[in-house]
Amino acid sequence: MATHVRKFHGGVHPVDPEKARTRSLAIEDIPAPERVVLALQQHIGAPAKAVVKKGDAVKRGQPVAEAGGFVSVPIHSPVSGKVVEVGTCRHVLGMDVPAVVVENDGEYTNADGVGEAVPGADELTPEEIKNRIRDAGLCGMGGAGFPTHVKLSPPPDKPVDALILNGAECEPALSADHRVMLESAEGVLKGVAYLRRVLERDGKLPATYIGIEDNKPDAIEAMKHARLNVDVECEIVPLHVRYPQGAEKQLIYALLGREVPPQSQRGLPMDVGVVVQNVGTAFAVHEAIDLGTPLIGRVLTIAGDAVGKPANLRVAVGTPVPGLLESRDVAPDAARVIFGGPMMGIAQYTSDLPVTKTTSGILVERGPIEQRFDPCIRCGRCVEVCPMQLVPTRLSVLAEARMYDEMAEWGVIDCIECGCCSYTCPANRPIVHQVKLGKWLLAQAQKKARAQQEKEKQGKGGAA
Amino acid sequence: MTVTVSPHRRDGDTVPLIMWTVALALFPAFAVGLYVFGWRAGYVTALSVIFCVATEAIIQKLRGLRVTVSDGSAVVTGLLLAFVLPATVSWYVPLVGAIVAIGVGKQAFGGLGANFFNPALLGRAFLQFAFPTQVSMAKWPIVAGVTGYGRLACDVAGSVDAVTRATPMALLQGKPGVPWSSIVDGSPFGPPMVWLLPGAIAWVLFAVLVIGAVVGVYVSVRTEGRLAAVVGIGALLLFGVMPTGDISFGMIPGCIGETSAWALLLGGLALVYYRLINWRLPAAYLVTVGVLAAFLPMKTAGGEWVALQWGRVMTHVLAGGLFLGAFFMITDMVTSPLTSKGQVAFGILAGVMVALIRIYGGYPEGVCYSILIANAARPLIDKYTRPVVFGRRPPKAAAA
Numbered sequence: 001m002a003t004h005v006r007k008f009h010g011g012v013h014p015v016d017p018e019k020a021r022t023r024s025l026a027i028e029d030i031p032a033p034e035r036v037v038l039a040l041q042q043h044i045g046a047p048a049k050a051v052v053k054k055g056d057a058v059k060r061g062q063p064v065a066e067a068g069g070f071v072s073v074p075i076h077s078p079v080s081g082k083v084v085e086v087g088t089c090r091h092v093l094g095m096d097v098p099a100v101v102v103e104n105d106g107e108y109t110n111a112d113g114v115g116e117a118v119p120g121a122d123e124l125t126p127e128e129i130k131n132r133i134r135d136a137g138l139c140g141m142g143g144a145g146f147p148t149h150v151k152l153s154p155p156p157d158k159p160v161d162a163l164i165l166n167g168a169e170c171e172p173a174l175s176a177d178h179r180v181m182l183e184s185a186e187g188v189l190k191g192v193a194y195l196r197r198v199l200e201r202d203g204k205l206p207a208t209y210i211g212i213e214d215n216k217p218d219a220i221e222a223m224k225h226a227r228l229n230v231d232v233e234c235e236i237v238p239l240h241v242r243y244p245q246g247a248e249k250q251l252i253y254a255l256l257g258r259e260v261p262p263q264s265q266r267g268l269p270m271d272v273g274v275v276v277q278n279v280g281t282a283f284a285v286h287e288a289i290d291l292g293t294p295l296i297g298r299v300l301t302i303a304g305d306a307v308g309k310p311a312n313l314r315v316a317v318g319t320p321v322p323g324l325l326e327s328r329d330v331a332p333d334a335a336r337v338i339f340g341g342p343m344m345g346i347a348q349y350t351s352d353l354p355v356t357k358t359t360s361g362i363l364v365e366r367g368p369i370e371q372r373f374d375p376c377i378r379c380g381r382c383v384e385v386c387p388m389q390l391v392p393t394r395l396s397v398l399a400e401a402r403m404y405d406e407m408a409e410w411g412v413i414d415c416i417e418c419g420c421c422s423y424t425c426p427a428n429r430p431i432v433h434q435v436k437l438g439k440w441l442l443a444q445a446q447k448k449a450r451a452q453q454e455k456e457k458q459g460k461g462g463a464a
Numbered sequence: 465m466t467v468t469v470s471p472h473r474r475d476g477d478t479v480p481l482i483m484w485t486v487a488l489a490l491f492p493a494f495a496v497g498l499y500v501f502g503w504r505a506g507y508v509t510a511l512s513v514i515f516c517v518a519t520e521a522i523i524q525k526l527r528g529l530r531v532t533v534s535d536g537s538a539v540v541t542g543l544l545l546a547f548v549l550p551a552t553v554s555w556y557v558p559l560v561g562a563i564v565a566i567g568v569g570k571q572a573f574g575g576l577g578a579n580f581f582n583p584a585l586l587g588r589a590f591l592q593f594a595f596p597t598q599v600s601m602a603k604w605p606i607v608a609g610v611t612g613y614g615r616l617a618c619d620v621a622g623s624v625d626a627v628t629r630a631t632p633m634a635l636l637q638g639k640p641g642v643p644w645s646s647i648v649d650g651s652p653f654g655p656p657m658v659w660l661l662p663g664a665i666a667w668v669l670f671a672v673l674v675i676g677a678v679v680g681v682y683v684s685v686r687t688e689g690r691l692a693a694v695v696g697i698g699a700l701l702l703f704g705v706m707p708t709g710d711i712s713f714g715m716i717p718g719c720i721g722e723t724s725a726w727a728l729l730l731g732g733l734a735l736v737y738y739r740l741i742n743w744r745l746p747a748a749y750l751v752t753v754g755v756l757a758a759f760l761p762m763k764t765a766g767g768e769w770v771a772l773q774w775g776r777v778m779t780h781v782l783a784g785g786l787f788l789g790a791f792f793m794i795t796d797m798v799t800s801p802l803t804s805k806g807q808v809a810f811g812i813l814a815g816v817m818v819a820l821i822r823i824y825g826g827y828p829e830g831v832c833y834s835i836l837i838a839n840a841a842r843p844l845i846d847k848y849t850r851p852v853v854f855g856r857r858p859p860k861a862a863a864a
Contacts, residue, residue, distance in 0.1 A: 012475070172473065259855040260855050261855045261856065262853050262854065262855045264853075265856070267855055335465065336467075336468065336472070337465050338472055340470075342470075342471065342472045342473045343470060343472070343473065344470050344471070345472060347466070347467045347468050347470075347472065348467065363472070369468060369472065369474065370474075374478075375574075375576050375577035377797050377798055378577060378797050378798050378800075378802060379482070379797040380742075380801075380803065383802045383851065386851075387854065388853055388854045388855075389851040391802065393802065411853045414853050414854075414856075420471075423471045423473060423474055423475055424477070425474075426478050426479050426481070427478075427479050427577075428474065428478070432469055432470055433469035
């Protein structure tokens with residue numbers, strides 16, 4: 001069945017002893033803390049707008065913020081209690097974002113409809129399912145956090161005929177998706193069934209694939225087994241173990257052979273008729289509709305070489321991370337905290353951030369890594385491993401020479417920042433850093449140019 | 465907490481590790497050089513390495529840069545420079561070669577990674593003109609009457625027993641239709657075993673080699689190159705036991721490190737296995753030379769054109785500096801193209817140059833110049849083999 005799976009170009013195969021440790025750790029339920037910090041920007045798009053004020057009583061599953069636009073999602077409280085502050089908190093990208101702080105009364109009183117199946121779930125129209133997903137605050141749980149309902153709303157000129165569930169979990173060390181598939185396979189499949197119904201077009205359901213890296217044979221078995229009980233027509237496809245197998249464009253290519261146009265052409269999976277959702281998101285869809293529970297919790301992996309007791313935890317969104325690390329036996333010489341996986345995660349200067357809908361893992365590591373780098377020796381490994389088929393060495397050398405305009409010519413915008421190039425570079429060149437810098441400077445220059453144009457236009461208008 | 469940019473993992477390979485591995489991979493060829501040419505081979509090699517390292521250190525000091533001789537790249541250049549010199553050269557030959565190789569060939573461009581030409585070959589090319597009699601004699605003094613495989617040694621002591629012998633490439637130079645056996649007959653190369661076998665068996669062995677090569681290429685493509693090394697080990701064994709005798713073992717006159725195809729292949733395969741070189745590049749280079757050696761027509765003394773000369777293939781491929789060039793010179797990361805496609809084009813270009821120089825040119829060896837010429841074409845090859853970004857549609861489709 002799956003013998004036709006293609007290999008995407010490039011990629012690396014990181015040695016991954018940590019995954020071997022975390023994969024066998026069953027998900028532990030962690031009770032919500034005394035205070036939850038609900039960032040209002042947990043997704044890509046407009047921040048949510050707070051609908052509560054200090055002193056308001058809230059119930060579990062009640063929205064504390066509404067979507068700030070179409071590309072936005074509401075935020076719900078995972079606990080019942082009192083709003084003690086509407087302020088700010090740190091975002092994983094380094095800025096401060098608005099946040100609502102709720103004090104937990106320990107009662108977990110549910111808001112209306114929470115914890116109960118949506119009545120008549122079997123008869124919901126696609127539009128009703130989609131609204132339900134939107135109101136439950138769902139966004140991609142793999143990392144980027146793109147609002148789920150937006151992905152499910154392809155414009156009429158971009159017909160979608162395939163749905164891909166991303167269970168690759170190619171980041172080393174992380175096992176959150178793996179455990180979800182293993183422990184909640186039926187829930188995932190039920191969520192998949194709803195997703196399929198949303199994407200129904202002219203009475204035809206999309207072809208559905210669940211892609212899982214073949215280093216998780218137990219998850220593949222669990223999903224296949226669950227399919228006996230849940231009536232979902234889908235193909236469960238074992239994928240090559242190769243990072244970044246779970247990157248959207250690479251996953252689509254591996255499964256369907258379709259090439260999504262790159263970022264410089266604003267390419268999206270729907271351009272090739274595909275919608276990709278993370279398996280964790282599918283499970284959240286199941287929870288939202290069959291259990292009436294909005295997205296107020298998630299599974300994440302805590303790992304890293306400074307963590308004595310790694311774990312897979314189901315935690316409330318908004319749980320401050322320092323509390324989670326307390327019982328994990330973190331070494332005193334821990335030097336780095338990384339949100340996300342080892343390849344694309346973002347290092348933080350403090351662990352004092354709340355868990356968000358997109359926090360798939362938290363790594364605590366020892367010692368800084370070597371920052372000194374050598375000249376490029378043109379070994380070509382970065383070119384070999386680049387899944388976007390860029391020439392990373394060129395980008396790196398251009399960045400070093402501050403030739404940012406030329407970087408655009410060499411496709412810097414198309415880089416997905418997977419980190420394969422830096423990972424493999426024998427000269428230890430900070431290629432991803434240079435790419436991020438180049439992108440940022442190019443965006444700044446563009447902004448400036450646009451402002452200049454506006455000004456000239458206005459100047460002309462004034463003169464006339 | 466320390467903030468660093470992703471990725472937070474590295475595969476642990478470093479530039480010094482690569483360079484020192486290459487140096488190590490040169491060891492089998494060096495050992496054969498010592499065996500064939502005696503202690504003077506070691507002397508010249510040591511001088512060359514010391515001069516290269518010293519030149520690099522002094523220039524970096526003068527330029528106020530961090531001295532990076534411990535990364536091993538100057539050591540590799542020193543080894544390669546010595547390997548393309550005969551063991552008989554005077555001490556100042558490697559000195560001048562090192563200054564040109566490191567000073568002009570590498571540091572003048574900005575140091576490691578910035579040079580356009582293979583430094584060792586640039587040094588060698590300079591020596592070719594500076595000391596033509598020392599570095600490119602067509603005949604080499606050897607000591608006759610040694611035992612075993614016709615072991616040769618340099619006539620460093622000016623022994624009265626010394627006789628001079630031509631290198632295989634010099635014997636071939638300008639002579640069409642010289643059969644393999646005439647190079648071998650009465651020479652100290654020893655009898656190549658395959659020609660002692662009945663013709664049919666020789667052809668069967670040849671066929672096995674060809675089929676093995678085809679299967680090897682296919683399997684290598686499917687397994688991303690690792691198996692290429694394994695298949696190559698088969699070739700090593702074949703070389704060892706049968707068809708080429710002393711030539712592939714390296715018991716022939718020549719430069720210090722170039723004579724033993726067998727030892728060079730051993731080191732080269734290690735590099736292929738550890739992914740330090742792309743097997744496609746040496747393969748493209750060797751195959752191109754082999755094919756052209758067979759098919760390029762030559763004019764005989766009688767004015768007659770001879771086209772097909774199978775006998776030349778093995779000599780051109782195995783004798784002379786081709787294996788050294790194919791595994792250690794043309795594969796230099798800095799001066800070869802980035803992509804696999806580019807490297808194949810690069811290998812073919814250099815292979816064509818070797819064949820043209822050797823068969824039509826006035827110079828028995830072509831490896832050095834062929835690689836320097838290909839080095840010059842490298843930026844152009846890189847330009848035309850730049851990979852197309854994943855998912856980027858051709859402009860026409862994008863516009864529509």
